[in-house]
Amino acid sequence: EVQLVQSGAEVKKPGESLKISCETSGYIFTNSWVAWVRQVPGKGLEWMGLIYPGDSDTTYSPSFRGQVTISADDSIGTAYLQLNSLKASDSAIYYCARLRFTVLVPRSVPYGSFDSWGQGTLVTVSS
């Protein structure tokens, strides 16, 4: 069974940094992309970026590029999302999700959908 288990809820102050983990199991970590998705409570889903752990290739949404860093440690099957210089507007639930790819596209992200999700990590940024 594919599982993605995220680290627990965090409370941070503005300006601080945070690294959220997503521990995977039940599949070959280096063979699938892992994405991060943000959801402000009561709002919709925003794709932030994804990583291919096989070669650590990452792609970011322009909305989040420069604000976050996605990484992976294939020795422990874990992906990470680092949030820098936190602001109150970064308060949200952050999800990791595995991409089930349908069609590979050279030098770009594949066509696909997100077939397994972590439980979400609630981040609260408040002074």
Place this chain on the structure above:
Amino acid sequence: EIVLTQSPVTLSLSPGERATLSCRASQSVSMYLAWYQQRPGQAPRLLIYDASNRAAGIPARFSGSGSGTDFSLTISSLEPEDFAVYYCQVRTNWPPGYTFGQGTKLEIK
């Protein structure tokens, strides 16, 4: 940039009724569209991928159709656990990535 527009924003129906949710893309996405269900307090769950394929473990009352720019998700007979928010999602060519619709809330009438 592809924009997904879901309609209606809110759909009020009773258990046992048929639900039809719509997702329209601002440009053709061929058949590469997915649908998700999100219940309160839970992570999204993949229902349909590539427009019409049910994901593993998804009941047969869920079906997807469409291609190009117009897609629909149909729930043939609503169960109490189906009342949730539904999102559509596609891959975008430029900028390269993925985008979601704004969601349709399916509520009990």
